[in-house]
Amino acid sequence: MHDLILYIQSYLDSDRTPGAAGNIFWATVYILLVFVGLSVAVICMNWLERKILAHMQVRLGPMRVGPHGLLQPIADAIKLLLKEDIIPAEADAVVFWVAPFIVVLAAFTVFVVVPFGRTHAITDMNIGILFMLGVSSLSVLGIVTAGWASNSHYPLMGALRSSAQMVSYEVAMGLAVVSAIMMSSMNVEGTGTLSMIGIVEAQKAQGEWFIFKFFPLGIIAFGVFAIAMVAETNRAPFDLPEAESELTAGFHTEYSGFRWSLFFLAEYSAMIAVSSIAVTLWLGGWLRPFPNALTGDIWELVFSLFPGITFLFLAGMCFYSTARMPKHPLFKIQTMGLGGFGAALAVIGLILFLPPVRVRVVDIYWFSAKVAGFMYLYIWYRGTFPRYRFDQLMKVGWKVLLPTGLALLILTALVGMRTELWADIQETLHL
Amino acid sequence: MNPPVATPFFFYLLATIMIVGGILVITRKNAIHSAMALITTLLAQAALYLMLYAPFVAGVQIMLYAGGIMVLFLFVIMLISIERSQKERQFNKQWLIGVIAAAALGGLFITVYTTTTRGITLFVERRMAYSENQNTQLIANLLFDRRGGTYMFAFEIASLLLLVAIIGSVVMAKKRI
Numbered sequence: 392m393h394d395l396i397l398y399i400q401s402y403l404d405s406d407r408t409p410g411a412a413g414n415i416f417w418a419t420v421y422i423l424l425v426f427v428g429l430s431v432a433v434i435c436m437n438w439l440e441r442k443i444l445a446h447m448q449v450r451l452g453p454m455r456v457g458p459h460g461l462l463q464p465i466a467d468a469i470k471l472l473l474k475e476d477i478i479p480a481e482a483d484a485v486v487f488w489v490a491p492f493i494v495v496l497a498a499f500t501v502f503v504v505v506p507f508g509r510t511h512a513i514t515d516m517n518i519g520i521l522f523m524l525g526v527s528s529l530s531v532l533g534i535v536t537a538g539w540a541s542n543s544h545y546p547l548m549g550a551l552r553s554s555a556q557m558v559s560y561e562v563a564m565g566l567a568v569v570s571a572i573m574m575s576s577m578n579v580e581g582t583g584t585l586s587m588i589g590i591v592e593a594q595k596a597q598g599e600w601f602i603f604k605f606f607p608l609g610i611i612a613f614g615v616f617a618i619a620m621v622a623e624t625n626r627a628p629f630d631l632p633e634a635e636s637e638l639t640a641g642f643h644t645e646y647s648g649f650r651w652s653l654f655f656l657a658e659y660s661a662m663i664a665v666s667s668i669a670v671t672l673w674l675g676g677w678l679r680p681f682p683n684a685l686t687g688d689i690w691e692l693v694f695s696l697f698p699g700i701t702f703l704f705l706a707g708m709c710f711y712s713t714a715r716m717p718k719h720p721l722f723k724i725q726t727m728g729l730g731g732f733g734a735a736l737a738v739i740g741l742i743l744f745l746p747p748v749r750v751r752v753v754d755i756y757w758f759s760a761k762v763a764g765f766m767y768l769y770i771w772y773r774g775t776f777p778r779y780r781f782d783q784l785m786k787v788g789w790k791v792l793l794p795t796g797l798a799l800l801i802l803t804a805l806v807g808m809r810t811e812l813w814a815d816i817q818e819t820l821h822l
Numbered sequence: 823m824n825p826p827v828a829t830p831f832f833f834y835l836l837a838t839i840m841i842v843g844g845i846l847v848i849t850r851k852n853a854i855h856s857a858m859a860l861i862t863t864l865l866a867q868a869a870l871y872l873m874l875y876a877p878f879v880a881g882v883q884i885m886l887y888a889g890g891i892m893v894l895f896l897f898v899i900m901l902i903s904i905e906r907s908q909k910e911r912q913f914n915k916q917w918l919i920g921v922i923a924a925a926a927l928g929g930l931f932i933t934v935y936t937t938t939t940r941g942i943t944l945f946v947e948r949r950m951a952y953s954e955n956q957n958t959q960l961i962a963n964l965l966f967d968r969r970g971g972t973y974m975f976a977f978e979i980a981s982l983l984l985l986v987a988i989i990g991s992v993v994m995a996k997k998r999i
Binding site for chain 1: 852854855858877878880881882885888892893894896897900956957959962
């Protein structure tokens with residue numbers, strides 16, 4: 392028993408990622424944890440998106456299944472799994488069958504390098520950011536083949552739009568990423584890094600998030616990336632590949648049931664993936680706010696209390712709603728369910744206050760909180776922006792974002808090398 | 823030390839995937855199927871680069887070939903009428919020349935691998951394995967370093983060639999600039 396505790400302790404106190412330690416068992420545990428966490432996040436996003444959009448449009452949203460529609464995602468999932476899975480008669484059956492799996496594989500594989508904390512990544516690759524961009528660019532293959540294999544007009548149009556859009560915005564996205572990578576080389580040795588963990592460590596060492604570095608260059612690069620990433624994930628206002636008013640449902644018009652839910656899963660996990668890239672490159676990854684200004688044990692303690700406080704706050708909201716539930720006997724089970732949910736959240740919140748748990752989850756909490764901010768932005772965009780026309784989309788991509796990205800690249804290099812350049816100029820002039 | 827990932831098992835697995843994919847590329851009648859087989863081959867090739875401790879090249883391979891170029895391939899293929907292309911003959915009459923060329927290339931490979939001059943093969947027995955966490959930095963040094971950048975000139979020439987290709991395609995596609 393004591394050996395077992397020591398064994399588990401050795402994992403919990405490890406200062407390396409499972410991939411770096413070469414531990415296959417521990418890496419498998421991490422992979423399962425990430426997979427489960429992602430699935431839960433997608434379920435939450437499903438509910439939140441419908442609720443928030445509804446409230447933005449002065450509606451109530453789902454209210455019937457469970458208290459405040461909390462069980463709606465589960466009901467949806469069951470409905471999707473039970474629905475008939477149709478393959479159109481004239482479709483290319485093999486490609487039709489493979490396409491959703493390509494999208495899901497691409498969307499989930501990128502999470503191998505996402506750093507949820509200093510040691511909380513499945514592995515840390517030397518080419519981390521390159522791997523993420525490369526693998527997430529594979530998802531367009533799935534979308535294109537899905538549209539083509541359906542052998543129908545709307546899906547083909549959606550697939551063509553999607554491939555054109557994703558190839559165009561990938562360029563601007565790459566340029567913005569390169570400018571952030573160049574910022575990571577502002578150290579004594581002058582070597583940058585492509586590793587996701589290395590980039591966050593560089594931000595810690597340089598004492599500022601890259602969004603504020605070389606003001607205003609960092610924030611412009613972040614802006615370019617933030618626009619391009621919405622286009623990359625085919626979300627509003629760039630959701631032309633699935634514009635329902637023009638193409639019914641775009642590339643997945645012919646898909647139903649389980650296969651359609653795979654597209655849904657892939658779309659949301661791709662959103663989380665690109666948001667994690669943005670958080671890692673510009674918003675300091677797992678670093679808490681002001682890691683260099685507010686130092687000391689007291690501040691460490693204060694910031695590590697946030698996870699528990701968040702859960703207690705959610706629990707409080709649940710209890711408040713429980714108190715406000717209608718007192719009619721028909722609502723008895725719902726009221727009890729909501730109260731139980733609140734109690735579960737409260738227990739989780741209290742567990743998060745325990746010192747051994749607290750210090751180990753605080754990284755994950757700050758990373759997830761930043762990503763959650765981006766998720767809210769996605770919903771907000773969808774609720775407020777009208778959809779782009781296709782020529783406008785291309786104009787923004789090629790005539791605005793791409794030149795901005797190129798200028799950023801040159802300016803970041805110039806500002807980053809200013810002392811060396813100045814020394815060179817002086818040397819040349821004095822000679 | 824970690825156990826090496828580059829075991830013979832993975833090499834044979836990847837080589838099989840690549841060969842099967844390559845054969846499928848030329849034998850499938852449907853151009854989309856060919857393109858998907860080509861993507862599989864390219865991904866297996868990226869994994870082979872990983873086995874050679876060249877993660878940067880592997881990442882670039884996935885990003886440029888599998889993610890970029892193949893999307894454009896599919897984009898073009900989707901606009902072609904599949905019905906008409908399926909009726910066309912797949913192999914033309916130059917198969918004899920093709921077989922001779924392939925045999926010559928194969929013979930060349932075998933000769934290069936087996937030739938020994940005074941007991942020394944053309945290939946070095948072992949090479950220095952760069953540590954994985956410095957690979958990208960070492961490539962950057964080879965390309966851009968002021969003192970050790972031996973491939974700077976070749977790199978710039980290659981980028982100039984690409985620029986010529988871009989301008990050429992724009993000129994050819996657009997009648998009035």
